[in-house]
Amino acid sequence: MIIVLNLWLASSANTKGKWQIQGRFEYVKHFEQVDILLPNTWVVVRIDGRGFTKLCAKYNFEKPNDRRALDLMNAAAKAVVTELPDITIAYGVSDEYSFVFHKTCNLFERRSSKIVSTIVSTFTAYYIFLWPTYFQDQPLSLPLPSFDGRAVCYPSVQNLRDYMSWRQVDCHINNLYNTTFWSLVQLGGMDAKEAENLLKGTLAADKNEILFSKFQINYNNEPEILKKGSVIYRDYELVEPDSHDVAKEADELAEPVPQSKTQHESDRKRRTKARVLVDHLDIIKDDFWQRRPWLLSNKPGKIPKQT
Structure with a gap:
């Protein structure tokens, strides 16, 4: 009994000492800053490759587009x-x-x-893990690919859609320029400076004309993934465009409607069961959003019947 009591007293003294030491350093917690995002807003986490110009050169990515690299990004x-x-x-x-x-x-x-850290770390992990699938003859070496990210809040559906439209328009503009630029270099024998000077101040119609007249390339026939980028979402049954007004309902929602734990888990399971699609289509027009109301309502739709 005396031995047990002594052990307890020794343990208590040791624990008290640890608490005192721990308390001595806990002041550093006051340096942590609150970084809460605005409530009731759409949150977009955008990630970008760090130093990917060097990465493209190191692994000799094809110009203007390397399909392996695009497929790897989509897979991750x-x-x-x-x-x-x-x-x-x-x-x-x-x-x-x-x-x-x-x-x-x-x-x-x-x-x-x-x-942001969850998205960036998860994406980077999958990007590196899946690399051998798409670059079988080019194993990774240091420095490894990495990404950075930022989170931005958008208060309305229109703000969100304008952001997504901006990214898709940027995709088209950049791809048309790069397709024309590299055609002039690879097929037309120009150096980079000559091609850059020729394209300076040109409009989309001018670039289309250069591609067709000089290289018989019809830009409209280019793969959709290059012209429109890639959109990923869960696949549910499409609905008629004019059968609802989800955008208005989403904007009018002053605060989230509380869900029971059962309902929350049910919705989560339905999302988990849904097939995740990688598609290449127009997300600027209303039709894309109206036929997929679950994107704005956050309510899972009906799983399509397997054919």
Whole structure:
């Protein structure tokens, strides 16, 4: 009994000493800053490749587009969307990807650093893991690919759609320029400076004319993935465009409607069961959003019947 008591006293003294030491250093917690994102807003986490110009040169990516690299980006992004059911939609082009969280989502208590770090680390992990699938004869070496990210809040559906439209328009503009530029260099025998000077001040119609008249390339026939980028979302049954007004309902929602734990888990399971699609289509026009109301309502739709 005396031995047990002595051991208890020794343990208590040791624990008290640890508490005192720990308390001595706990003041550093006051340096942590609150980084809560605005409530009731759409959160977009956009990631970009770090130093990808050097990466492209190191692994000799094809110009103007390396399909292996694009497919790898899409595969990594699809894995992220699959792993995180709270992501509503994602859009990617080149070495960037945007992941959208619904305005009612309270993931990670809307802490910016946690949301961004989770997306960036998960995407980077899958990108490196999947690399051998798409670059079988080019194993990775140091320095390894990495990405950075930022989170931006958008208050309305129109703001969100304008952001997504901006990225897709940027995809088209850049791809048309790059397709024309590299055609002049690779097929026309120009050096980079000559091609750059020729394209300076040209409009889209001018570039289309150069491609067709000089190289018999009809830009309209280029693969959709190059012209429109890639959009990732969960596949449910499409609805008639004029059968609802989800955008208005989403904007009028002053605060998230509380869900029971049962309902929350049910919706999460339905999202998990849904097939995740990688598509290449117009997300600027209304039709894309109207036929897929779950993107704005955050309510899972009906799983399509298997044929």
